[in-house]
Amino acid sequence: MLELNLIRREPEKVKAGLRKRNWKEEDLAIVDRILALDEERRQLQTRLDGMLAESNRISKEIGQLFRQGKREEAEARKAQVSTLKEEIKELQARKAEVEARLEELLLSVPNVPHPSVPAGSTDADNEICKDWTGPLPELPQGARPHWELAQQYGIFDLELGARLTGAGFPVFRGQGARLERALINFFLDEARAAGYEEIQPPLLVNADTARGTGQLPDKEGQMYHVEKDDLYLIPTAEVPITNIYRGEIIPEEQLPIKMAGYTPCFRREAGSYGAHVRGLNRVHQFDKVEIVQIAHPDHSYEVLDEMLAHVSGLLDKLELPYRIVRLCGGDLGFTSALTYDFEVWSAAQQRWLEVSSVSNFETYQSNRMKLRFRGKDKKTRLAHTLNGSALALARIVAALLENNQTPEGIRIPSVLVPYTGFERISTNR
């Protein structure tokens, strides 16, 4: 949720941001409607405060009159307050109504994109910031996509998952399961070495938490909902981890706060189908290590760069070709100010797969969460929140399988060998 102050001070900047997100001119009027409602709200508040002050004053007098034994005067004042009270009730109702409408409008305004966000409407307009300049893997004759390799080596089984649960729930087996676990441990160890506190959050969250990071109300359809308990399966560890500090006021010297966690992630992904979602390319449940930082507003873009470097380091160590893409206005998430995607080369599919998304939300999430810090000047300010995948497992596995296939089996990058306990995946395990 955007800060009302920003809309009040710089409505044109907000409108320019919406234009970058390809909003139609006539829809920009929402900014003016917000400003009008805010003005109305403040006027109501001023009037209401005056009446409440009056009522408080008279009530105090009544107390004094009673103690002095002046019953009749006290009774007269009572009647006076009674009429005041009716007006107060009416004003309160109007104020609540105005506030509810204001809130609703505010929730429907996305974050203002960072100046560096390129114009554009689809992923074709995204800007490649760092392309892969090295050689792409050369595959042997008869190279196969990862879903075929999975069958050949018994790494994971989607048909089995479909029988147990439904489409999009892979069952990892044998060396495949061990590879998953190795990657998780590798990513967590790397995060810890980079100063992130390891978190094991709940996998189900309540509506307040889902609202804090912006999954509700706008991405409701993305999440699995447990109706009986009104809980949501997390689509990413970002949701519970960022909310750890919801409503907190953090001493400035504790910033930045760095947290990392491994969780399975659950996404409904309704309506997707076809060849580009085969295998592990898009599934309903996948493993991911997420890194989260809560940063000082003056330094959040340095933090973003640091997170990009961290993710780059992971991919370097895994020896995977990758490129970094800056999302354009049309592709940018609702709550994000700036997002970089990491894409790894999937040699058999001959395409780039998104394996990480690193974003700065500035105060968009923290405003909704009331996540603040206390500066050296004793004032409270909203902190900036950032997060990134480091990394999303399913597609990393897909790329590793395809890029490292040899006639003797699938080579494990040397950095992972201490974690897997084997150097190659082969039929004879």
Added chain:
RNA sequence: GGAGAGAUGGCCGAGUGGUCUAAGGCGCACGCCUGGAAAGCGUGUACUCCGGGAGAACCGGGGUCGCGGGUUCGAAUCCCGCUCUCUCCGCCA
């Protein structure tokens, strides 16, 4: 799932209808004292909204004692609902 107790400021804790503008203590900050420190003494110490103001200074007002309603001229205090915590019982990896 059943029974009971509770939720007050950064923390502990008092407070059963008006003087609560929330006692007292701890902690923290600043000052005095000291060669320096401790002790002692003094002062201060929540968040938020609205208005005034050039003002993130300051002044005035509103709201917040778990959350939401209600009773009352007036609620931390009385009533109803909810959430959470603790104790006991049941179930359980």
